[in-house]
Amino acid sequence: MATTTYTVGLPEHEGWLEQIAWGPTGVEHGPSPTANAGRTPYMTAADGAPVEYAPFGLRPFTGADLVLDQELFWRFDGEDSTPTSLRLAFVDDLTGLRTVLCYRTSPSTDVLLRWVELTNGGTGDLVVDQLGSAGFCLPVESPELTFLTGRWAHEFQREQLVLPAGRFEIGSSQGVPGHQFASWLAVRDAVDGQAWAVSLAWSGSWRIAVDVEVTGATRVRAGRAVSGISLAPGETLIAPQVAAAYSADGLDGVSRALHTHERSLTRDLVRPVQYNSWEATEFAVEEEGQLALASLAAELGAELFVVDDGWFTGRHDDTAGLGDWHPDPAAFPNGFATFVNGVKALGLGFGLWVEPEAVSPKSLLYxxxxxxxxxxxxxxxxxIRNQLLLDLGREDVFEFVRAVFDRLLTDYPIDYVKWDMNRPPTPRGRPGAVGADLDGEHVRNYWRLLDHLRSNHPHVLVEGCAGGGGRTDLATIARTDVVWPSDNTAPMDRLNIQYGFLHAHAPHVMLSWVTDHPGFFDTRPKSLRFRFVTAMAGVLGIGADIRLWTPEQRSEAASLVTLYKEIRSTIHHGSLHLIGSPADPSCAAQYDHGARTVVLAWQTGDLNGVPALPGRRSRFPLRGLDVTATYRTSDGVEYSGAHLVHAGLPITFTATHDADVVVLDRQP
Structure with a gap:
């Protein structure tokens, strides 16, 4: 890895694998900080050891990573390694189960990828009741846990707690990662600040657990949430990958490491400024009105026009139409192709909303x-939302959805697809499918469809959405171009959502709209500039009814879109530092790329009375700059790196100037 090492070792008995060290390069040269140095009364030796991965049976008391319908005991069965990967096999002789522990580095990053592969080498079926992907032992006795929680319209709320003993667990049983928790967790050592983080690449049900074990070490487990999956003789079951990172720079450092990893997963392309017509028209989609919105959007500098829900046959509200994916001829009397070409004639790309996994009971498809x-x-x-969910694990359903995409993307010059999913599967059943892995089959065909779009329609950008942020896992991010963190677009609510999101995921995948929504939780009014600067923190979009904006608002919006295009590359490719939080009186996001630094800053609390009363300007201590260099703003103001790091970047906020964008270029 770039600056870190992850070291494992096989004890002499070869019954399991142990973690030796995980940290900065060289940390492995010395006694293992996770090794158990004492006896293990009232439990087995494996229960007290820093075991990498163990089944129930081998580790019966302090927690297992793999649970079957019978106990398992392992012996080492060989290894296969390359400079960037390692595969270590263990076999249970009684059942014939062969488990391969897999490791791979993410090139030029400090991220390690881990997963396991199970193969039934016996003569009878095995039943899997718990499927972990990996376990990690951390030399931290009172871990400070950081996790992201919430609900629909309130996703990615950062929470922290210290776990002195016992267990902490988060997860989802909804068939998607869900709105309640993000499939990401970080552990920070409150004594020295170093941190570790895990992020799960799974688009279905999942779990992450943390235990403070009897040795005092902290163990983190991540994997799928399963129950009763049948594994027949000769079959192989592959657990999802876990991306794991370490940084001596704390939460900021592990976030940047995972951001770098996400850039290696996603396509390096310009993510366009988009306008989405949903909040302007909702289901009342018709050609003339959409073209009028597209014309205004083009004047503002948008590069993509997206028609959301309501464009297809029978879709006048949320009770019908899903599954019948044909443009409504009544809405587009001149033909849908004529409409799409009319949008593109304005210099805009064209995007379309679909919810391909869902079906309305009133539809022809149902x-x-x-x-x-x-x-x-x-x-x-x-x-749920007046709709049912297709069993995507069925091959005939998969072929139907694939054909829908191929038809739409072949018949019309579509540049962008917004893939939505507005309900989890319940009841999740398929008659006659006892022991079937319905969650896994759905996820794998979802991935197959995204891979099909990437390979057969590579010019089409894909947005991942699930009622907002219900499916923003690493596997989805690797197969899409942007994800939608939340349906809540209000300024202060959204700033909080994005603050949490950026702990786990990179700015270049975070789509955000400028709207006039007042908010659900924090309804304080904010300026149009505040809303734009908030949306600029990732991939900028506009979702307001821009027909209602004044000429002055449209002019301001156009200038801010122009500014965003000038700094977009730095925001999408830069190293991110989050300065403060929305709970503070002010906060900022710092992006560094090459010789350029961009700072987005927000006034989130009360003003300090300046200039009417004595006081000081808000200051934001920047991080990671060259303290010996000189930095110049776009309007010619110069600062030393030492001043920006130690005194901080000064910004004056007023009642009408509640957000700012500062561009700093390091001078030769």
Whole structure:
């Protein structure tokens, strides 16, 4: 890895693998900080050891990573290694289960990827009741945990707690990562500030657990949430990857490490400034009105126009239409192709919203294929948002959705797809599928479809959305170009959401809109500039009804879009430091790329009365700059690096100037 090492060792008995050290390069040269130096009364030796991965049976008391319907005991069965990967096999002779512990480095980053592969080498079925991807032992006795929690419209709220003993667990059983928790967690040593983080690449149900074990060390486990998956003889089950990072620079450092990893997963392309028409028209989509919005959006400097829900046959509200993916001829009397070309004639790309996993009970698709939805015989269907969910794990359903995409993207010059999912699967059943891995089958076909779009329609950008931030895992991020963190676009609410999101994920995948929404939780009014600077923190979009904006507002918006395009490369490729939080009177985000630093700053609390009363300007101590260099703003003001780091960048906020953008260029 770039600056860190992860070291494991095989004890003489070869019954399990142990973690030796994880930290800065060279930390492995010395006694292991996680090794147990004492006896293990009332438990097994494995229960007290820093075991990398262990089944129930081998580690029966302090927590196992793998649980089957019977106990397992391992012996080492060989290894296969390259300069960037390691595979270590263990076999249970009684059941024939072969488990391979897999490791791979993420090139030029401080991220390690881990997962396991299970193969049933026996003669009978095995039942998997818990499937971890990895376990990590940390030399921290009172870990400070940072995690992201919330609900719909309130996702990615950062929470912290110290775990002196016992267990902490987060997860989802909804068939998607969900709105309640992000599949990410960080552990910080409150004594010396070093930190570790894990992020799970799984688009279905999951769990992450933290235990303070009897030795005093902290153990973190991550993997799928499963129950009763049948593994037949000869079959292989692969657990999802976990991306793990260490940094001596604390939470800021592990976030930057994961951001770098995400840049290696995603395409290096310009993510356009978009306008989405949903908040302006909702379901009332018709050609003339959409073209009028597109024309205004082009004047503001937007590069992409996205038609959201309501464009297809029967979709006049949320009770019908899903599954019948054909443009409504009544809404587009001149033909949908003519409409799309009209948008593109304005110099805009064209995007379209779809929810391909969902179906309306009133749709033609459901009338023809009622057996395609998740269902349990004899039980009533559960409607959420007046819709059902297709059993995407079925091959016929997969082929139907693939054909829908191919038809739309072939028949019309579409540049962008917004893939939404507005309900979890419940009841999750398929008649006759006892022991089937329904969650895994759905996720794998979801990935297959995203991979199909990437390979067969590479010019099309894809946005990942699930009722907001319900599916923002690493696997989705690797197969899309942006994700939608939340349906809440209000300024202060959104700033809080983005603050948490950027702990786990990189700015270049974070789509954000400027709207006129007042907010659900913090309804304090903020300026148009504040809303724009908030959305500039990632991938800028506009979602307001811009027909209602005054000429002055449109002029201001156009100038801010122009500014964003000038700094977009720094925001998307730069190293990020979060300075303060939205809970403070002011906060900022610092992006460094090459010789340029961009600072986005927000006044989030009360003003200090300046200039009417004595006081000082708000200051933001920047990080990571060359203290011996000189930095110049775009309007010619110069600062020393030492001043910016130690005294801080000064910004004056007023009642009408509640956000700012400062561009600093390091002088030769």
């Amino acid at each position: 009338q023809e294929h009622p057996d395609w939805v998740y269902r349990v015989d004899g039980r009533p269907a559960t409607l």
